[in-house]
Amino acid sequence: MFENYSKVVVLLVKALQQELTVEEEEKVRAWREACEENEALYAKVMSFEFVKMKTEQRERANSDDAYMQVKKRCRRRLQVRRWRNVSVAAASILLFFGGWFYSETNLLSNFDNVMEKDSEIIVSGSKAELILSGGERMILGKGQLDSVWMHEGMEVHSTEDRVSYVGERPCGKEGQPVELQYNILRVPRGGEYSVVLGDGTLVCLNSESELRYPVRFDSEERKVFLRGEGFFEVTEDPEHPFVVEVENARIEVLGTTFNVCGYAAEERVVTTLVEGMVRLSSESQSVILVPNEQGVLDKDGHLTKVEVDVFPHVAWQKGQLVFRQQPLERVMQVVSRWYDVEVVFRSEKAKKISFTGNMRRYDDFEQIVRMLEKTGGLIFNIEGRTIYITEK
Amino acid sequence: MKSKQKIREEDLFHDLFMDYYPSLLSFARYYVENEAIAEDLVQDVFVKMWELREQWEKVENFSAYVYQMVRFRCFNYLRGEKLRVEMMRSYREEKVDIMEINQYIEEEIFRLVNQVVDTLPLMYKQVITLTLEGYRVKEIAEKLNVGEETVKKRKQVAKQVLKEKLGKLYLFLFPLI
Numbered sequence: 001m002f003e004n005y006s007k008v009v010v011l012l013v014k015a016l017q018q019e020l021t022v023e024e025e026e027k028v029r030a031w032r033e034a035c036e037e038n039e040a041l042y043a044k045v046m047s048f049e050f051v052k053m054k055t056e057q058r059e060r061a062n063s064d065d066a067y068m069q070v071k072k073r074c075r076r077r078l079q080v081r082r083w084r085n086v087s088v089a090a091a092s093i094l095l096f097f098g099g100w101f102y103s104e105t106n107l108l109s110n111f112d113n114v115m116e117k118d119s120e121i122i123v124s125g126s127k128a129e130l131i132l133s134g135g136e137r138m139i140l141g142k143g144q145l146d147s148v149w150m151h152e153g154m155e156v157h158s159t160e161d162r163v164s165y166v167g168e169r170p171c172g173k174e175g176q177p178v179e180l181q182y183n184i185l186r187v188p189r190g191g192e193y194s195v196v197l198g199d200g201t202l203v204c205l206n207s208e209s210e211l212r213y214p215v216r217f218d219s220e221e222r223k224v225f226l227r228g229e230g231f232f233e234v235t236e237d238p239e240h241p242f243v244v245e246v247e248n249a250r251i252e253v254l255g256t257t258f259n260v261c262g263y264a265a266e267e268r269v270v271t272t273l274v275e276g277m278v279r280l281s282s283e284s285q286s287v288i289l290v291p292n293e294q295g296v297l298d299k300d301g302h303l304t305k306v307e308v309d310v311f312p313h314v315a316w317q318k319g320q321l322v323f324r325q326q327p328l329e330r331v332m333q334v335v336s337r338w339y340d341v342e343v344v345f346r347s348e349k350a351k352k353i354s355f356t357g358n359m360r361r362y363d364d365f366e367q368i369v370r371m372l373e374k375t376g377g378l379i380f381n382i383e384g385r386t387i388y389i390t391e392k
Numbered sequence: 393m394k395s396k397q398k399i400r401e402e403d404l405f406h407d408l409f410m411d412y413y414p415s416l417l418s419f420a421r422y423y424v425e426n427e428a429i430a431e432d433l434v435q436d437v438f439v440k441m442w443e444l445r446e447q448w449e450k451v452e453n454f455s456a457y458v459y460q461m462v463r464f465r466c467f468n469y470l471r472g473e474k475l476r477v478e479m480m481r482s483y484r485e486e487k488v489d490i491m492e493i494n495q496y497i498e499e500e501i502f503r504l505v506n507q508v509v510d511t512l513p514l515m516y517k518q519v520i521t522l523t524l525e526g527y528r529v530k531e532i533a534e535k536l537n538v539g540e541e542t543v544k545k546r547k548q549v550a551k552q553v554l555k556e557k558l559g560k561l562y563l564f565l566f567p568l569i
Contacts, residue, residue, distance in 0.1 A: 002496050003456035009500040016505070041494040045501055054418075054502040055524040061414035066431060067406065070438045146440065148460055157464055164464065202471065 001148075001155050001166065012045055128193035128205070130163060133181035133215065141193060152181045152215040154198060164196035167216060180214040187228075190340035192361075197224070200235035201242065204317045207337040208263070229261040231317040234276075249297045253278040258289075259314045266333065267299045272313040280305075321359040328353045331372070332389070339365050346390040350378055401445055408454075409438060411507065415499040416462050422495045423466035433469055437461045459496050508557050516550035519543055 011028050014020050020028060032039050044050060127141030132151060140158050148157045155166040163185065187193050187205045194204045198216045205211055209228025217240065226246040234242045234253050244251040246262035249269040256276020262269035271280050273289040280287050280295040285303040289295050294308040315322040321338070323331050329351035332343040338361060345351050359368055369380045369387070381388040413434065420430040437458065441448075451457045509520060522532045529547075533540040 001456070002459050002493065003453040005493050005497055006453060006456060006500075009497050009504070012497065012501050013504050016501070035490060037490045037494055041498060045498065051502070051505070052524055052526065054506075055521060057418050058414040058502075058506065059521060059525060061417050063410050063413045066413055066417075066435060067409050070409065070435050070442070073435065073439050074442045146444070146461060148457065157460065159464070159468075162468070164467075 012042070016046070127188065127191040128163075129186045129188070130158075131184040131186065133183060141191070151183075154215050161192075162194040162196065165198040165215060167198055180219060181216075182212050183215055184210060184212045186210045188340070189337050197222075199237060199240070199242075202233040204231040206230065206261075206316055207340075226260060226262060228263050229259070229316070231257075231259045231314055233257045247297075248282055248299070248301060250281045251278050252281070259317070261313070263333075263337075266330075269297045270313070271295045271297075272308060272310055274310055274314060315358075316361065319361045321361055323355050323357055325354045325356050327351060328355050328372075328378075328389075331355050332387075335368060335372075336387075339368070340385065341365070342386040344386060344388050346388055347378075350389050350391060353378070405442055405445065408441075411503065411510075412455075412458060413438075415503040416458065419459060419495060419499050420462050420466055422492070423463070424469065429469070430466075433465045434462055437465050455500060459499075463492070508554065511557070512550055512553060516546050516553070519546045520550045520554070523547065 008031055011020070011024055011031070014024060015028055028042075032042050127139070130138045130140055132138070138158075140163055142160050146157070146159050148155060150156070153167070157164045157166060185193065185195050185205060187207060187209050189208045191207055192205070194202060195211065195213070196202050197213055199222055201222070203211055203213075203224075206229035209226070209230060211224055211226055211230060213224040214222075220240060221243050222237070222240050223243040223245065226244050230244075232242075232244065232253075234256050236254065238254055242253045244253075244260055246260055247264065247269050249262065249271070251258075251260060251271055253276065256278060257274040258276070258278055259272040259274070260269065261272075271278065271289060272294045273291050275291055278289050280289055280297065280303065282297050282301045282303050284301060287295050287303055287305050289305060292307055292310055293305055294313070295303065295305045297303050309324070312322040312324050316334075316338075321334060323334075329345070332345075335341070336343045355372070357371060359371060369382065372378075373380055377392050379390050379392055381390070416434045416437070417430060420434050421427065424430045424433060440461070441458070448454070509517060512520065518536060519532060522535065527535070529540050529543050533543045536543070
């Protein structure tokens with residue numbers, strides 16, 4: 001984006017030096033005439049006040065202090081990193097217990113248990129695979145350099161936890177409608193990643209989820225295709241409704257925040273509305289959802305709606321797993337996706353046990369298991385990446 | 393013991409920082425009103441740059457790159473703080489506004505001009521900078537704790553050097569001196 005304007009910078013510096021060639025003068029004139037804003041900038045830069053104003057600004061910046069600050073922070077981050085690598089066990093103290101656990105739990109004995117075990121399943125955090133319209137694949141996430149590149153006329157910017165699409169709007173020109181080009185963002189088991197779409201809509205994808213979306217939204221509907229779970233913050237644009245298609249459901253929104261959970265394995269699509277309004281439709285039915293309502297579409301096309309506490313449904317997006325009287329089977333489904341482990345129930349009864357609690361997603365897996373064991377009467381055995389659940 | 397490689401990296405980083413920091417800060421203030429937060433955000437970008445210093449050479453246009461990083465950092469901050477409504481007032485993340493581009497152009501023009509001023513030895517630079525800020529000879533003398541004659545002399549030398557380096561730009565930009 002800005003690189004296209006480096007030339008203008010050079011031309012204007014030359015203009016200040018009164019060293020423009022005839023050809024360059026023509027270019028500057030064309031740039032000035034392109035729009036009012038350019039003319040205004042030209043006048044500003046060419047004025048005597050400009051240097052004075054900028055000099056003052058520069059002096060106020062206090063670069064020396066800022067530099068020391070940055071150096072300090074660089075060192076601190078290095079130390080934090082080292083510490084993290086060495087002390088996995090110590091980190092377990094940071095585990096967040098819900099209040100109902102906290103009062104009865106003996107932290108120390110818990111701690112010893114962890115020390116004995118050597119199997120170590122750690123959540124890998126933000127990572128994803130981006131498949132461009134040409135089929136090219138890129139790995140995004142932790143340890144990758146922030147980067148900016150052009151793709152289908154959009155600027156794409158990636159950081160450790162997010163990829164953003166940015167279009168240009170130089171001097172009021174509108175782009176020509178073209179055939180939609182799709183990208184796919186795929187988050188594996190154990191991962192988590194976000195995307196800011198071309199219209200400014202933010203989508204956080206949970207583990208084992210996938211979003212297919214046009215690089216630029218040039219048609220009437222802004223339509224994307226979801227598999228798995230996503231948290232949406234949709235940019236308002238009444239003229240271009242935003243539509244999410246997931247399994248057998250269609251969710252139509254105008255500017256709102258909501259969560260969609262539609263893992264194929266769970267055989268239902270659950271839409272939880274935080275803000276705004278959405279219409280959830282199956283082939284034959286549709287319901288309107290308002291905040292704190294949840295619409296559920298099962299695999300047979302039955303549509304129901306209930307009022308819910310939104311928090312447990314959107315907490316994953318803030319790095320927490322929150323369960324409120326959930327059957328263990330459902331809890332283990334979530335845990336297995338996030339930690340990329342297999343779960344084997346050796347007792348049917350165990351599946352039905354109700355579980356309530358909060359966990360931090362980035363905790364050591366051992367801690368999560370110890371916490372689950374507190375539901376009582378169950379033994380969790382970890383072998384490699386498989387967990388066996390049996391009754392005592 | 394620091395290796396030579398490490399010292400070179402640190403020197404380069406220091407120079408880049410001093411060159412760009414004030415301009416980037418001013419640029420960040422276009423998005424984020426609070427000065428202290430803008431400082432933090434720009435510093436975040438530099439911390440990240442230091443960590444990824446082996447990869448600098450991959451970046452083609454460093455100036456454009458680093459402004460883009462600051463821009464995204466600001467947007468991410470505003471988003472995180474739920475200040476998006478505020479942010480939507482004048483610009484949208486998904487569209488690079490002409491005003492943003494012109495902000496970039498403005499900062500870069502002055503950065504380039506300033507590079508020339510920066511090549512002056514410190515004692516001359518101080519005098520020029522203070523003059524540009526509107527201080528009189530007497531005030532500068534007090535601030536720097538030197539005689540008024542010294543200030544005048546330094547100013548003269550500095551003007552001579554700038555005249556050579558800036559060519560006609562000098563006449564235009566520094567009628568204040």
